[in-house]
């Protein structure tokens with residue numbers, strides 16, 4: 026089995042879908058890996074590193090020719106896939122809900138496209154979950170980005186010249202990214218509080234030494250949807266939450282928002298009027314900016330200022346830590362493929378009825394087969 030590793034072409038994408046470590050591991054399974062020249066450079070992996078791990082190097086056409094599996098970070102366009110044979114597995118973060126036309130193209134080309142972000146949230150799939158591995162890094166980096174934009178220190182400092190008080194940092198949305206943001210903020214010495222719509226997060230916030238900020242008085246607010254994700258909240262809940270958050274936000278120096286609802290625009294959590302109540306020099310980092318944004322006025326790819334408050338909207342935050350993000354992403358892909366590897370066929374065997382396969386398979390035999398894309 027030949028595995029092709031593409032060089033990413035999307036603007037700002039620095040990650041790569043295989044590392045020297047996973048190249049070695051794929052070779053141990055019996056596969057031959059070919060990496061497109063320069064694919065790892067922006068993640069600090071040289072062509073020589075790949076060669077030393079046993080990969081062949083080549084241009085795009087040579088890389089994809091004869092491959093049975095194509096690995097990518099972001100979903101490639103039709104031009105990139107020219108020369109990929111029907112039946113080939115395409116594995117990566119294919120963003121199927123926003124890149125529907127591309128998915129149609131994968132079906133038309135007869136590819137078997139597997140979208141890793143549709144990985145079910147079950148214990149068996151944890152090591153394959155790109156959303157978790159990448160969100161974790163994004164949560165960490167969001168706090169560092171906030172710290173570098175903030176014109177003050179995070180920890181309390183008692184100096185001969187006087188005392189500096191600790192920054193107050195508020196995390197909105199306590200999934201994987203939010204938990205890491207809390208932990209990172211605490212490590213940097215900030216006073217951290219956090220909120221979420223899922224009541225289960227209250228304990229997690231406390232266990233990290235932060236203060237939970239929760240609406241308790243509104244009925245029917247438990248926001249746990251299916252598979253551990255949030256569901257959309259009632260109007261009554263949203264109103265009560267906004268009021269509580271308004272009072273809290275006015276006293277915060279740093280706000281990190283991470284709230285997402287799969288398949289829907291990100292919920293709006295911070296309004297312009299709320300931003301106006303914050304102290305000038307405060308910083309908001311909106312990790313949901315590419316999904317529509319949690320913060321009014323946030324602009325994807327920009328740092329904007331409103332009422333003296335900086336709103337940071339970096340795109341593709343995991344890619345800002347490309348070396349680690351690529352290493353974890355690559356392991357996620359390896360962990361998935363190796364779990365299904367049939368040594369005798371020297372190829373993965375992906376049973377139709379398997380929960381993971383069913384969850385992530387988008388196209389097969391020229392058709393779109395994923396139920397999340399039907400209708």
Ligand code: NAD
Nearest residue numbers: 146147151157198199200201221222253255283284285292
């Ligand atoms: P996510 O990225 O989908 O959303 C981020 C957070 O925003 C979530 O905690 C969500 O509840 C919250 N949110 C949504 N709307 C909100 C609102 N209006 N106000 C405040 N917060 C709001 O979430 P995620 O990081 O992917 O994690 C979701 C859950 O799934 C977590 O409990 C996580 O531990 C779990 N998980 C399980 C597995 C597994 O078992 N394989 C893998 C990954 C995550």
